[in-house]
Amino acid sequence: MVTVSELVLDCRELSTSEINRALRAAADGTVARIVQPRGRHNLAVGLQNRLTVTIDGNAGYFVGGLCDGPDVTVDGFVGWSLGENLMSGTIRVRGNASECAGASAHGGLVVIEGDASSRAGISLKGGTVAVAGDVGHMSGFMAQAGTILVGGDAGESLGDSLYEAVVYVAGKVRSLGADARFEDLTDVDVAAVRELVEAAGFDHVDAERVTKVASARQLYNFDALKDQRY
Amino acid sequence: MCGIVGIHLKTPGLESRLGELMVPMLGALAVRGPDSTGIAVYRRDVPADRLKFSLQAQGDRVDWDTLADHMGEGATVRVAGDSAVLVTPSAAPDVLAAIPPGVRVVGWGRAIEVVKDVGDAATVSERYGIAEVAGYQGIGHTRMATESAVTTEHSHPFAPGADLAFVHNGSFSNHATIRRRLALEGVRFETDNDSEVAARFVARQVEEGKDLGDALRMVLKTFDGFFTLLVANEDQFAVVRDSFACKPLVVAETPEYVAVASEYVALGDLPGIARARVFEPMPEELHVWSR
Numbered sequence: 203m204v205t206v207s208e209l210v211l212d213c214r215e216l217s218t219s220e221i222n223r224a225l226r227a228a229a230d231g232t233v234a235r236i237v238q239p240r241g242r243h244n245l246a247v248g249l250q251n252r253l254t255v256t257i258d259g260n261a262g263y264f265v266g267g268l269c270d271g272p273d274v275t276v277d278g279f280v281g282w283s284l285g286e287n288l289m290s291g292t293i294r295v296r297g298n299a300s301e302c303a304g305a306s307a308h309g310g311l312v313v314i315e316g317d318a319s320s321r322a323g324i325s326l327k328g329g330t331v332a333v334a335g336d337v338g339h340m341s342g343f344m345a346q347a348g349t350i351l352v353g354g355d356a357g358e359s360l361g362d363s364l365y366e367a368v369v370y371v372a373g374k375v376r377s378l379g380a381d382a383r384f385e386d387l388t389d390v391d392v393a394a395v396r397e398l399v400e401a402a403g404f405d406h407v408d409a410e411r412v413t414k415v416a417s418a419r420q421l422y423n424f425d426a427l428k429d430q431r432y
Numbered sequence: 433m434c435g436i437v438g439i440h441l442k443t444p445g446l447e448s449r450l451g452e453l454m455v456p457m458l459g460a461l462a463v464r465g466p467d468s469t470g471i472a473v474y475r476r477d478v479p480a481d482r483l484k485f486s487l488q489a490q491g492d493r494v495d496w497d498t499l500a501d502h503m504g505e506g507a508t509v510r511v512a513g514d515s516a517v518l519v520t521p522s523a524a525p526d527v528l529a530a531i532p533p534g535v536r537v538v539g540w541g542r543a544i545e546v547v548k549d550v551g552d553a554a555t556v557s558e559r560y561g562i563a564e565v566a567g568y569q570g571i572g573h574t575r576m577a578t579e580s581a582v583t584t585e586h587s588h589p590f591a592p593g594a595d596l597a598f599v600h601n602g603s604f605s606n607h608a609t610i611r612r613r614l615a616l617e618g619v620r621f622e623t624d625n626d627s628e629v630a631a632r633f634v635a636r637q638v639e640e641g642k643d644l645g646d647a648l649r650m651v652l653k654t655f656d657g658f659f660t661l662l663v664a665n666e667d668q669f670a671v672v673r674d675s676f677a678c679k680p681l682v683v684a685e686t687p688e689y690v691a692v693a694s695e696y697v698a699l700g701d702l703p704g705i706a707r708a709r710v711f712e713p714m715p716e717e718l719h720v721w722s723r
Binding site: 240241242243260262263279281282300301319320338339340 | 700
């Protein structure tokens with residue numbers, strides 16, 4: 203039997219680089235706790251190992267950004283660009299997240315138990331962003347691939363210039379952005395939402411009663427077989 | 433980028449600690465604006481018939497006592513390094529007209545005192561002893577210049593009217609048009625800074641009788657660009673963000689104070705912050721606190 207001892211990292215004593223270096227050096231399976239974050243930016247960034255990291259309080263920008271593997275939980279609220287460019291792993295925020303949550307995430311799951319501000323899931327590239335509450339304006343802007351689930355309401359211009367990403371909203375949509383449209387739910391959609399609701403722990407979302415928003419495909423050309431040069 | 437901080441005290445308990453609370457806030461946002469730092473603090477420490485003028489020497493040393501002697505009966509001066517606060521019973525237009533060349537007025541009114549300078553938060557805070565300053569509210573700025581030169585004149589706060597102070601994070605795109613319009617109406621500018629245009633626009637709105645809330649509504653109607661603004665006068669403390677909320681702002685409110693900052697990291701050490709209601713203003717959403 204392996205005894206798991208908790209790695210405790212105190213923001214009052216350590217620089218952000220020291221904290222992230224200590225996390226990177228930790229063995230897979232390590233349980234780490236970052237205490238006294240007080241809005242510190244760039245915590246738990248760029249980790250490629252399989253850790254469980256808890257941030258014990260409110261954190262700043264880019265929490266969990268560029269990670270490829272760990273499970274990060276924030277017991278508080280976070281600033282801009284939570285999980286920016288996430289590759290794999292999970293990030294869970296017990297409170298609210300500011301702007302650009304899950305920006306450009308290629309993979310992994312970002313769960314926000316409170317609200318997310320504007321531009322949630324901007325430029326999403328294959329990751330999943332699940333918000334229990336509301337999201338602000340321009341959420342899903344230019345999202346290329348992946349899934350956004352909104353348990354509450356969505357602000358103005360949802361899904362503006364969407365590519366292949368899909369947005370599901372349990373509440374109301376204030377307005378759609380350019381080239382976004384409502385689509386009928388298919389069985390595949392319902393199954394995907396049900397799975398996501400379970401993973402996120404969103405008891406309040408009924409997978410059969412969400413609204414689907416996807417690209418109307420008028421702003422870009424989908425035909426990969428056409429004679430195009432990129 | 434730039435950093436904005438402010439505290440508006442609702443009760444007198446923390447007034448003696450205002451500067452002590454604001455220096456670490458400015459320090460936390462020094463990375464957002466390492467070029468220049470400035471602060472406007474408000475305190476009523478002179479009789480009601482006196483005005484305070486925050487003055488700065490523009491180059492050569494200024495003999496502040498001699499300057500005070502030339503400012504009429506009853507004028508006194510409080511000196512701190514290359515800056516001074518002139519306290520006088522004379523009317524504002526008379527004082528402003530009598531300020532000699534080589535001295536710059538960076539703010540004036542019954543309660544306001546302004547210091548601003550080139551340098552990062554730690555340097556400027558130390559140079560002007562900001563940590564020792566008391567007051568009932570204050571607004572501060574750490575500047576990363578994007579639109580105009582790095583000089584003391586170009587730094588924030590801009591304080592172009594009685595007890596008015598204005599700090600801005602962002603950039604206005606139609607400031608030249610509005611500058612020309614205001615210039616035709618007789619408004620004079622000290623710099624080519626875009627924020628100065630908006631500050632003088634607000635000052636003009638206030639002179640016409642608007643409160644800060646209505647003045648900022650006019651900014652929303654008139655100005656194009658990116659902005660989070662924090663504006664204060666003797667009785668009010670107000671914030672607004674542009675239509676896209678391009679620039680950040682976090683507000684923390686407790687029964688004792690309202691504190692605002694570009695980033696929560698500047699608020700995390702304030703007393704009672706764990707019990708504060710923390711929120712981000714929505715786009716075009718005005719928040720005004722009055723005394």
